[in-house]
């Protein structure tokens with residue numbers, strides 16, 4: 001059952017033999033008898049292995065076992081390729097470090113504490129292609145007869161389309177750009193491209209962080225709007241959604257940043273000097 005010899009458990013390496021062993025949970029030590037200085041393998045089969053695959057597996061198993069020194073010491077767990085050390089978090093970390101650079105962020109996603117975890121997690125998943133758009137569900141093998149955008153009907157419903165490229169999304173982004181006083185954003189690329197553009201704005205670091213939080217809030221609002229359309233056939237007017245984005249981003253900024261004294265009016269005018 002355990003990975004003892006080779007990179008998989010013996011039952012995976014020798015499936016035909018595993019089927020005919022009487023004791024599926026037998027330890028290796030229960031499968032041989034010591035005779036003088038050697039050992040005699042003593043398997044318990046339901047019947048003698050006789051098929052081509054069983055005989056081949058038996059032959060391979062003996063070859064593998066011959067290469068292994070079997071000691072009488074107590075069994076221990078260790079991390080693969082770290083046989084000399086006891087299992088510890090340090091060893092696991094070293095093992096992982098061989099394969100991945102732990103200092104490298106898993107994605108290009110930038111965290112932002114000024115917005116809600118729900119909206120952050122949503123955008124992160126969207127960038128990873130993991131939100132349940134019609135196109136994503138179809139790609140996962142679901143039978144989706146119509147994968148077009150339920151809001152405009154003009155293109156396939158992908159994360160990029162719903163959150164950026166849909167005509168409805170573009171109208172929202174236009175309002176947002178207008179509100180925060182930036183030139184119209186390029187909405188033809190990916191979510192990552194959009195963030196890149198926002199990070200490149202000639203504003204102070206804090207203002208860019210606020211804009212980033214607003215962008216995350218905007219995508220979350222666009223997704224909620226899309227769900228409203230898909231599940232209840234309702235979707236909001238542009239003006240109303242824009243106001244909701246202003247309000248939600250104001251609330252989370254007040255609750256989560258140190259700029260607690262910012263007034264509603266200052267935020268609505270985007271009159272922020274940090």
Ligand SMILES: [Zn+2]
Pocket residue numbers: 149150151152153154155161162165166167168
């Ligand atoms: Zn659309």
